[in-house]
Amino acid sequence: MKWSIPALFFIFIIYLLFFPTQLRPEFFMRPSWTIDVSRATVYDRGQLPDISVVPFDLGGLFGYVSTDGKLLLRDQRLFGLAIDAKTYISFSSVPEELVIRDNGGRVIRSIAASGYPILLDGRLFLISTNRAGLAELAGGQIPRWEREFASVITDLDSRNGFLAVGLLDSRLAVIDEIGTVTLELDMKGSRINAVYGCALSGDAQKVAVIHGIGPQYLSVVDIAGGAAGIIDYGLETEFRTTRYLRFFDSDRFLVVEEKDGLKVLDLDNNDEYAVSSEGSFVSAGAIGSNNLIWVIFAGGAASELVIIDLPGRVVMRTAVAPGVAAFSQDDQILLGIGEILCMAKEEIR
Amino acid sequence: MKTPLLLCILLLTLSAAGFAFQWPVENPVLTATFCENRRNHFHGGIDLGGGEQEVHPIEDGEIIFYYTSDYRSSQLPTGLGNFLVIEHPRGIRSLYAHLARDPFDFVDYGVEKGDVLGIIGDTGASQGKHLHFEVADKELRQLANPMRLLPELPDRRAPSINDIRLVPGEYNGRRASEIPVSDAYTPKSGGSIAAGVWTVLMDVYDLSEYVSYFCPMSPYRIQVFLNGQMARSLVYDGLGENEARLEFIQATEVSFANFYLNDWLVNLGAITIPQGAVMLEFVASDYAGNEASRLVSLNVSGR
Numbered sequence: 319m320k321w322s323i324p325a326l327f328f329i330f331i332i333y334l335l336f337f338p339t340q341l342r343p344e345f346f347m348r349p350s351w352t353i354d355v356s357r358a359t360v361y362d363r364g365q366l367p368d369i370s371v372v373p374f375d376l377g378g379l380f381g382y383v384s385t386d387g388k389l390l391l392r393d394q395r396l397f398g399l400a401i402d403a404k405t406y407i408s409f410s411s412v413p414e415e416l417v418i419r420d421n422g423g424r425v426i427r428s429i430a431a432s433g434y435p436i437l438l439d440g441r442l443f444l445i446s447t448n449r450a451g452l453a454e455l456a457g458g459q460i461p462r463w464e465r466e467f468a469s470v471i472t473d474l475d476s477r478n479g480f481l482a483v484g485l486l487d488s489r490l491a492v493i494d495e496i497g498t499v500t501l502e503l504d505m506k507g508s509r510i511n512a513v514y515g516c517a518l519s520g521d522a523q524k525v526a527v528i529h530g531i532g533p534q535y536l537s538v539v540d541i542a543g544g545a546a547g548i549i550d551y552g553l554e555t556e557f558r559t560t561r562y563l564r565f566f567d568s569d570r571f572l573v574v575e576e577k578d579g580l581k582v583l584d585l586d587n588n589d590e591y592a593v594s595s596e597g598s599f600v601s602a603g604a605i606g607s608n609n610l611i612w613v614i615f616a617g618g619a620a621s622e623l624v625i626i627d628l629p630g631r632v633v634m635r636t637a638v639a640p641g642v643a644a645f646s647q648d649d650q651i652l653l654g655i656g657e658i659l660c661m662a663k664e665e666i667r
Numbered sequence: 668m669k670t671p672l673l674l675c676i677l678l679l680t681l682s683a684a685g686f687a688f689q690w691p692v693e694n695p696v697l698t699a700t701f702c703e704n705r706r707n708h709f710h711g712g713i714d715l716g717g718g719e720q721e722v723h724p725i726e727d728g729e730i731i732f733y734y735t736s737d738y739r740s741s742q743l744p745t746g747l748g749n750f751l752v753i754e755h756p757r758g759i760r761s762l763y764a765h766l767a768r769d770p771f772d773f774v775d776y777g778v779e780k781g782d783v784l785g786i787i788g789d790t791g792a793s794q795g796k797h798l799h800f801e802v803a804d805k806e807l808r809q810l811a812n813p814m815r816l817l818p819e820l821p822d823r824r825a826p827s828i829n830d831i832r833l834v835p836g837e838y839n840g841r842r843a844s845e846i847p848v849s850d851a852y853t854p855k856s857g858g859s860i861a862a863g864v865w866t867v868l869m870d871v872y873d874l875s876e877y878v879s880y881f882c883p884m885s886p887y888r889i890q891v892f893l894n895g896q897m898a899r900s901l902v903y904d905g906l907g908e909n910e911a912r913l914e915f916i917q918a919t920e921v922s923f924a925n926f927y928l929n930d931w932l933v934n935l936g937a938i939t940i941p942q943g944a945v946m947l948e949f950v951a952s953d954y955a956g957n958e959a960s961r962l963v964s965l966n967v968s969g970r
Contacts, residue, residue: 398744411746411792411793412746412794432706433707434745436743445743445745446707446708446746448705448710448711448746449743449747463911466908466911466912467908468803468809468810468908469803469805470747470762472732473743474743486731488805510729510731511805512732558730558732558776559733559734560734560742
């Protein structure tokens with residue numbers, strides 16, 4: 319008996335040595351550089367041809383910065399801004415013409431304005447100022463296709479050559495590259511029928527739709543399956559404005575805005591996870607090729623940046639300044655606060 | 668033909684039942700009407716000025732959508748500025764746009780006629796404070812002319828027919844920009860033209876009585892009579908989807924693309940003018956029933 323306690327302790331030590339408890343890797347974002355956009359030197363884009371660039375939009379100032387911290391373009395936005403890694407269009411509230419520029423600020427072309435520009439998945443769309451018409455621009459002045467609706471457009475998403483259009487009159491339309499409606503569904507089943515959000519999967523084979531009030535549903539539609547391929551999820555909270563909804567991580571996860579955070583649906587395992595926040599959802603994006611996403615919430619006690627290892631593990635949660643904006647590029651995240659840009663890179667130890 | 672009929676029935680039913688839609692502002696200063704030229708689309712509603720007035724629902728209902736121009740990344744740019752949409756009974760939805768900033772602070776989303784939705788503002792694509800107001804029928808998927816549903820406004824001024832032109836040939840369904848206006852003939856009494864198909868263009872507007880500045884607006888109805896028989900009629904009652912375009916519900920194939928040649932010059936479509944002495948009458952009416960007309964007698968020769 320007197321040897322039993324030391325013996326058990328010895329066995330426990332041996333067990334720990336041979337079967338150590340695996341600690342979860344600690345995730346953090348290491349700042350790479352910081353610049354003050356209003357004061358930083360603007361480098362000539364022409365002298366840095368192969369540089370990797372990230373667009374930023376700080377509300378007033380916008381532009382491009384290289385991943386190693388060189389400011390490549392700085393401009394002041396007008397009423398609105400459409401920007402992606404290659405091109406941008408800053409436009410007034412009543413635009414006469416739209417000037418499309420490359421990420422070095424050079425004019426690519428000008429077009430007569432027939433709406434506000436939206437850059438989605440490398441495509442340039444125009445949404446009419448009454449928010450009831452759409453057109454896609456390719457090379458010339460004449461749109462590749464145009465379409466008018468007798469309804470307010472509530473949301474758009476473009477993937478793999480297709481465009482999903484959500485309409486307040488409860489229709490969801492999927493439009494191909496030449497403007498043909500390849501799928502139109504009337505999302506009914508609620509006391510009030512309307513579409514509040516839509517998202518296409520990366521391969522455009524699935525479309526997710528948030529629709530209705532009383533109750534509000536999230537429906538995932540297998541496009542090939544048509545109406546037979548619809549899976550409905552009831553949502554506990556209801557939005558009466560556009561509600562964020564996007565596919566992530568090879569379309570396995572659907573991220574849905576909630577009033578107190580967000581919800582992640584694991585479509586493969588039919589599970590759902592909640593990530594709470596005191597603030598309201600502002601924006602989200604993927605980091606690198608892992609299952610990581612960043613999310614900005616604003617309001618409440620403070621704005622916060624949350625990094626989630628999908629489906630639902632929060633690996634970092636940090637308070638950020640109000641009005642912070644975030645943009646991701648590969649495994650890096652660019653944070654904009656006021657007129658300061660800070661690039662941070664994910665690290666795991 | 669079925670949907671125009673349905674909308675007419677709806678309008679008549681609502682009018683006959685004395686439906687108590689009210690103006691969304693106490694002092695409606697009408698500055699733009701339905702189907703005006705908005706460069707790339709029809710004006711889908713009416714505009715009301717009159718300064719920073721309170722905006723009320725036209726009838727009891729429930730707010731089903733709102734948009735505020737905040738910083739959320741998922742929202743689309745919109746020329747409507749801050750706006751909201753209310754669903755009323757019988758499938759009618761009303762939209763109130765360009766509201767002043769931060770207008771929405773609702774305890775619940777049910778609204779009654781006396782409630783204040785916001786204040787007239789100039790958010791979005793707006794060149795002055797005004798309320799843009801639309802009515803949609805969600806079942807028919809049509810935009811209805813709000814002036815046909817709201818109480819009538821007094822108006823003593825007739826529309827103004829500024830110009831009439833006849834273009835040889837048929838240009839129905841073609842882009843207005845393709846119509847060779849340079850070939851147009853301005854009909855005058857005693858003039859001569861060849862018999863055949865002519866496309867009728869008319870420059871017409873109705874001046875607002877409610878502002879002191881020059882404020883042209885679309886009329887409500889345009890008609891062309893040939894020897895006393897109606898040859899063309901265009902009534903601004905509603906817009907419905909056909910293929911990829913919004914078209915006049917009572918004159919299908921009339922879409923924005925083939926209707927407006929400039930701000931007020933419109934393509935009324937083609938008529939066939941027979942040989943002989945011909946009387947053409949062009950009539951434009953406003954919402955109060957005021958009419959302007961032009962009568963032209965022509966000598967029409969063989970082709």
